[in-house]
Amino acid sequence: MKSFSGKALFLDRSDINTDEIIPAKYLTEISRDALAPYLLEDLKFDGFDPTADIADKSVVVTRANFGCGSSREHAPWALEVNGINLVVAESxxxxxxxxMFNCGMMAVELPVDTIDKLFSTFGGHDTTVETDVDGGTITVSAEGMTETISFTISRFDADLVASGGWVDFADANY
Amino acid sequence: MGRTIAQKIFDDHRIGTPDTDVQVIRLDAVFCHEITTPPAIVDLQQRGKDRVFDPARIKVVIDHVSPAKDSKTALQGKILREWARRHGIVDFFDIGANGVCHALFPEKGFVRPGYTVIMGDSHTCTHGAFGAFAAGVGTTDLEVGILKGVCTFKTPETICINITGTLPNGVFAKDVILSVIGRIGVNGATNKVIEFAGPVVDAMDMESRMTLCNMAIEAGGTCGICAPDRISVDYLWPFIKDEYDSPEAALADFSKYLPDPDAAYAQTIDHDVSNLTPMVTFGYKPDNVKPVSEMAGTRVDQVYIGSCTNGRISDLRIAARVLAGKRINNTVRAIVSPATPKVYNQALEEGLIKTFMDTGFCVTNPTCGACLGMSNGVLADGEVCAATTNRNFNGRMGKGGMVHLMSPATAAATAIAGTIANSPLYTR
Structure with a gap:
């Protein structure tokens, strides 16, 4: 199983699309590692600098409809090769x-109020997320503040995370 | 309660329910192109599983960057080509026979009412126009589709969008779908299927229905679906005439995929288009939509007519009608990319290509090209394009570029004016 804990990157915008996560001009790469320098290259909003902000981050916290647009799996891959295996979002x-789940990564949905609170409490702080996959909790902490939040993923999604993805699971079962 | 089209298709294809609300369905077709398939092929090889579930059900095209523009895109084509040969995949469309996947595959008769189809391409929802369940997926789902002929989906809920009224002259399917996305938002149909219904859809030809369904994904929809009818049967007849005694018999068979009158929809939206005007996008999201009149005068650098949304023969005919006898403004450059070789040939025979060239258009071979900023018309930083494509995301057609989505009629009128303009086909 992959690691789902570490420093958090807060992306305070809804509808971040997969062209912003990894622009199409890099889809000519066959190797996933080649995508690493270009993660979120075309994401533009005040206070976000991809070159400075992504380094050392392992978890993304964001708003609604993350990953809309193109079907390119290069988007999760670009996160994965940067050490980010967990995205927490409103939707x-x-x-x-x-x-994400097909790659053995996690996309965790939390209610809008919880996401709002994460942004208002931890946004702008040096924040760490500890994930307990079996217990279904994330513990978010920064500068003396700590918050433990429960989440649910389906049994099927949990199986994909545990088995590292969909290919072997499908080949064994269908 | 009765069943929706998607529920009926799922009921006919379900082979497993690994979890509440998760269904594994059998696939009738798996479509492949050179961007998302090579990583699946390489991964299957590395796993020692370089097999295909059924070469006759796998359809393959090189379309996103064609001809190859550099060594990397040449390698993507090479991997796909060698894989298709190795596995005896007969329906492989290489340079010369290739076109934009969602225009080419319908034209070849590869989609039937009731089919389940996946492709590693989000605009796969286009094929729902034939009464099929067709969904874009990532490379891992595609890989499993290739290997096993199955895919998982959540139990599909359906939004019924009932398009009513009478479409005014000069207002097209593209304007309808832009207005729908503007109304429900880029997240309005996430995890849901959209059934497009009502008298306006019933009167549309297949190409217009494909334009509608093509952009279901821009509202987050898993698939757009139109109920099969006589118009879909007539389109498919050359491909199914050996399977049925008559078009009536085919229609009777396909009618098993009509939605029940009391089908259980998650939501029903009545969308009256009687007063709809030509529409255009203004920002970086497909739900940022305004009437063209409110954007009139906006300067553009490039006009692009093509793509899986609006690169079919009816689109080129409408654009050529607006362009005939005119010249494009000397402040713009204009590109038309017929979506398939058949469309290109028809456009040649009908004199449309000459019209485009006489007005100052560059005519390219069929390819996805500029739509996603990969080739054949990428924008420079700060440039603006009036496009008949489907996405206006920041950087979509080139870093720092802005795309305004619109119908072919509006794009042609914009090419003449040099700024966003309504076409003379719109007479209100």
Whole structure:
């Protein structure tokens, strides 16, 4: 199983699309590692600098409809090769969410109030997320503040995370 | 309660339910292109599983960057080509026979009412126009589709969008779908299927229905679906005439995929288009939509007519009608990319290509190209394109570029004016 804990990157915008996560011009790469320098290259909003902000981060916290647009699995791959295996959001686009679990990564949905509180409490701080996959909790902490939040993923999604993805699971079962 | 089209298709294809709300369905077709398939092929090889579930059900095209523009895109084509040969995949469309996947595959008769189809391409929802369940997926789902002929989906809920009224002259399917996305938002149909219904859809030809369904994904929809009818049967007849005694018999068979009158929809939206005007996007999201009149006068650098949304023969005919006898403004450059070789040939025979060239358009071979900023018309930083494509995301057609989505009629009128403009086909 992959690691789902570490420093958090807060992306305070809804509808971040897969073209912003990894622009199409890099889809000519066959190797996943080649995508690493280009993660979130075309994401533009005040206070976000991809070159400075992504380094050392392992978890993304964001708003609604993350990963909309193109079906490119290069989007989860670009996160993965940067050491980010967990995205926590209010909601996800269908294909992106499925791609994450298909790769043994996690896309965790939390209620809008919880996401709001994460941003208002921890946004702008040096924040760490500890994930207990079996217990279904994330513990978010920064500068003496700590918050433990429960989440649920389906049994099927949990199986994909445990088995490292969909290919072997499908080949064994269908 | 009765069943929706998607529920009926799922009921006919379900082979497993690994979890509440998760269904494994059998696939009738798996479509492949050179961007998302090579990583699946390489991964299957590395796993020692370089197999395909059924070469006759796998359809393959090189379309996103064609002809190859550099060594990397040449390698993507090479991997796909060698894989298709190795596995005896007969329906492989290489340079010369290739076109934009979602225009080419319908034209070849590869989609039937009731089919289940996946492809590693988000605009796969286009094929729902034939009464099929067709969904874009990532490379891992595609890989499993290739290997096993199955895919998982959540139990599909359906939004019924009932398009009513009478479409005014000069207002097209593209304007309808832009207005729908503007209304429900880029997240309005996430995890749901959209059934497009009502008298306006019933009167549309297949190409217009494909334009509608093509952009279901821009509202987050898993698939757009139109109910099969006589118009879909007539389109498919050359491909199914050996399977049925008559078009009536085919229609009777396909009618098993009509939605029940009391189908259980998650939501029903009545969308009256009687007063709809030509629409255009203004920001970086497909739900940032305004009437063209409110954007009139906006300067553009490039006009692009093509793509899986609006690169079919009816689109080129409408654009050529607006362009005939005119010249494009000397402040713009304009590109038309017929979506398939058949469309290109028809456009040649009908004199449309000459019209485009006489007005100052560059005519390219069929390819996805500029739509996603990969080739054949990428924008420079700060440039603006009036495009008949489907996405206006920041950087989509090139870093720092802005894309305004619109119909072919509006794009043609914009090419003449040099700024965003309504076409004379719109007479209100």
């Amino acid at each position: 996800f686009a269908r294909i992106f969410r499925q791609n």
